[in-house]
Amino acid sequence: MASDDEYHRRTLITRLELRSAEDEQLLLNTIDEWRDSCNIGSDLAWETCHTKSDVRNHAKETIKQQTGLGDQHATLACHEVAGAIKSCIERRKQDKKASQPQFTSRSMTFDRRTLTVFPDQEKITLTTLGDHSRVHADLALPENPDGYQYDYLTDDEWAYTESTLHYRNGEWFIHLGYRTPRDDADESTTQHGAVLGVDFGVNQIAVTSTAQFFDAGELNHYRRECKRVRGELQETGTQSAHRTIDQLSGREQRYVKHILHSVANGIVEEALDHDCAGIILEDLSDIRDNLPFAQWHSEWAFRKLKDFVEYKAEYEGLFVDTLDPRNTSKRCNECGFVHDENRHSEAFECRRCGKQNHADYNAAKNVAELYLLRGHQPPRGRSVSQYALKSGSRTPT
Ligand SMILES: [Zn+2]
Structure with missing residues (x-):
């Protein structure tokens, strides 16, 4: 994206602690529905769609009908699929092999509409199935107050953009994306x-x-x-x-x-x-x-x-x-x-x-x-x- 040039970007990675077994189950269901949604989108859009809006037009309604994802999650799933298809097209341009994207891992994208950061309380809230139900999760930040995570969390210069949630070996991790405008934006x-x-x-x-x-x-x-x-x-x-x-x-x-x-x-x-x-x-x-x-x-x-x-x-x-x-x-x-x-x-x-x-x-x-x-x-x-x-x-x- 052209605007990438205008920002420094950093990722804050930390483990998450959920507050109840119910929240855990809800988030697991959400991440699995997300994976299904991406595969549905891939089936519908592969070989026909090239842009985010193509994929949305082709797949979003079906995703909403066939999964429990709400509107914004469905939009983001379509964008995920579009990104995967785009990299396949890039590979093919370089005469490399690229087959239809399959989504297998338990990871999921959130944006500012589906994830909110509360720096003071060191927690986030995540939209789950449907558009309105949210779970609270505590950021398991390092004890050391000099940990790099605090630089982005508490500094107004850095703005939260979007993130990915990962579930691995029974643990939750969040990769929070932050950005700040570059002062030295190089004209070239x-x-x-x-x-x-x-x-x-x-x-x-x-x-x-x-x-x-x-x-x-x-x-x-x-x-x-x-x-x-x-x-x-x-x-x-x-x-x-x-x-x-x-x-x-x-x-x-x-x-x-x-x-x-x-x-x-x-x-x-x-x-x-x-x-x-x-x-x-x-x-x-x-x-x-x-x-x-x-x-x-x-x-x-x-x-x-x-x-x-x-x-x-x-x-x-x-x-x-x-x-x-x-x-x-x-x-x-x-x-x-x-x-x-x-x-x-x-x-x-x-x-x-x-x-x-x-x-x-x-x-x-x-x-x-x-x-x-x-x-x-x-x-x-x-x-x-x-x-x-x-x-x-x-x-x-
Ligand atoms: Zn003319």
Whole structure:
């Protein structure tokens, strides 16, 4: 991953002490279901899937149906499978043999959503089967207070990222991953960093430069329905009608937030799948002028979506930056020609080179390309020179 270059990474290894035989059994069941899940994922995804999102799309629902794993564990199992498949592909590129990954060991991946560290209490909690049941486990740290483990556990400079749990010879071990930003991020190692361009819109909530479309159809339909029902209730004008309107508005807002969360997740996952260092969004300060006929979105929804993307991106170690949206929708991404009449609603056709494309997809690529062409660079000494496409990446000149 490109962002690896930006961090020092260390692993804190320690034995775990569980608090009861029940907890022990629950964790054993979880780690066995995890192993089954990875094998299910491998069966479904082998020979067809190349990326994390491919594997998720192919295998996650089946894993959830056939095992006791909750949503986040199922996601992580898919990512584990994707990683294993990726290394097989790498081996094959070097003309080495690589057969379908089989998962046999009792080890399992956790992230910040499924494992929480409590440094003061020297313990962790782990999500087990289902999404909500957690076991507490004490870190069996060395007596010696100079043990290296304390450096990471108690130092705010080091942030916990993800870890693996191992069960060997009747004992539990945890490998906790920590990272801290490098001050000396060397330009030569990061100059090939790539960004993902994202366009926000009306019919598509978002489109990425890698051709991932987040359709707004369902959301637009839902909001039109809510508006219609509210209108009818307003006409009756009774007190109970007003109460119902309030409830409806609360429900609508929760639904919209839920959709925006999943779009934000999708954008961040797309960036991770394509090894991007960051995500470029349009600057929203002129959003009202740019999208006067918008239906699904209010300014509120766009800002929420941007907040969600920023939050999730930071969690994954990606940067988010914005671009003045001038010309992003009128410019041909193929030849760079800018003209008002290039764009006709959802269709884009260049008046100079004749290139046709989906207008929002063309715009998403422009967001990334213009970010680089206008000489922007991300904060904190990173450096980017390319943007991610559906396959591969492009260096604008
Ligand atoms: Zn053109």
